[in-house]
Amino acid sequence: MKASRAGFRRELGSLDGVFRFLGEFADAVGVDERTALCIDLVVEELFTNMVKYNDGGGDQIVVGLERIGDRLHIELVDNDVEPFDPAGVPDPAVAAGIADRRPGGLGLHLVRSMVDDLHYEYEPETRQMRVSVTKVLEN
Amino acid sequence: MFEIERSANGNVHLHGRLDAAEVEKARGVFDQVAESCVIDFAGLNYISSAGLGLLFATQKRLVDAGGALTLVNLNPHIREIFQIAGFDNIFEIE
Numbered sequence: 001m002k003a004s005r006a007g008f009r010r011e012l013g014s015l016d017g018v019f020r021f022l023g024e025f026a027d028a029v030g031v032d033e034r035t036a037l038c039i040d041l042v043v044e045e046l047f048t049n050m051v052k053y054n055d056g057g058g059d060q061i062v063v064g065l066e067r068i069g070d071r072l073h074i075e076l077v078d079n080d081v082e083p084f085d086p087a088g089v090p091d092p093a094v095a096a097g098i099a100d101r102r103p104g105g106l107g108l109h110l111v112r113s114m115v116d117d118l119h120y121e122y123e124p125e126t127r128q129m130r131v132s133v134t135k136v137l138e139n
Numbered sequence: 140m141f142e143i144e145r146s147a148n149g150n151v152h153l154h155g156r157l158d159a160a161e162v163e164k165a166r167g168v169f170d171q172v173a174e175s176c177v178i179d180f181a182g183l184n185y186i187s188s189a190g191l192g193l194l195f196a197t198q199k200r201l202v203d204a205g206g207a208l209t210l211v212n213l214n215p216h217i218r219e220i221f222q223i224a225g226f227d228n229i230f231e232i233e
Contacts (some may be wrong), residue, residue: 012160019158037185037216044187048159094225098202103195106224107188113223 002029002067007060010051018047018063029067031137038114038135039074045107046076046086046131054081054129070137074115078129083122086111086131142182143168154182157190165190169197174206181212191224198229209233 004025008014019040026036043063050061058079066073091112092105112118117134141161142154145168157165178194198208211233213221221227 015158015160019156034216040185041187041220044158048187048189092225094223095228096225098199098229101195101225101229103192106191110188110220110223 003065004028005062005064007062008047010057010059010061012048012051014061015044015047018043021063022065025065029072031072035072035135035137039072042111042114042133042135043074043076045111046133049086049107050076050078050081050129053084054078057081067137072135072137073132074135075130075132077131080127081129082127083124084129085120085122087118087120141165145171150177150179152179152182156185157183158185158187159189162189162193165193169193172197172201172208174204175201175209176206177209177211179211180214180217183217184214186217186220188224191220191226194226195229207231 004021006021008018022039022043023036026039031039047061047063050057062077064075064077086108089105089108091109093101094109111133114135115133116136117132119132121130121132122128123130140155141157141164143165144152146152151168151172153165194208201207207230209231213232218232221230221232
């Protein structure tokens with residue numbers, strides 16, 4: 001299996017199923033445990049952002065995975081939503097001490113730190129959002 | 140699967156995976172922490188921004204009251220997450 005795709009209900013309770021899906025794919029294409037945990041984190045952050053912030057979205061969020069050579073491509077597709085580009089969210093002040101630190105923005109900061117490319121597309125006609133990330137595998 | 144327990148000495152022990160679907164379970168315990176406390180990560184193998192946000196809010200509340208959390212036994216993956224998040228500047232990590 002080099003590619004897999006599945007839809008999950010738009011709710012945080014879907015995360016267990018999402019993680020099972022990711023784990024089965026990671027085992028099938030042979031990624032190490034550390035990379036598998038990174039993939040879990042990246043997909044959880046993008047999925048939960050869609051659940052929390054994409055007002056009025058469709059019933060399901062689709063997660064697609066594909067390994068091509070040493071690259072893992074991950075795609076999340078959400079329908080009937082307003083445009084929102086995660087790449088435009090500013091990084092949190094990670095160098096600040098607790099007095100100057102504000103909550104928020106951590107999830108996308110973690111995603112950007114762990115992947116090699118983050119790409120966003122929005123189709124106004126279909127109101128479809130597509131977030132794609134690429135991670136270069138080390139093994 | 141995520142589990143959280145507080146031992147007789149007041150330390151908080153985390154087990155399993157702390158993701159966005161489990162963070163409310165953790166919040167129920169963290170909200171009861173009123174003074175300096177050790178959080179033992181020995182049994183935890185995954186954390187996302189939802190758990191990090193809860194830790195941050197708890198630390199902020201305690202620091203404002205003159206206390207702090209001490210985090211112990213983080214595995215290398217979680218340690219890396221903390222470094223990326225800049226939490227080295229916010230928590231005492233042993």
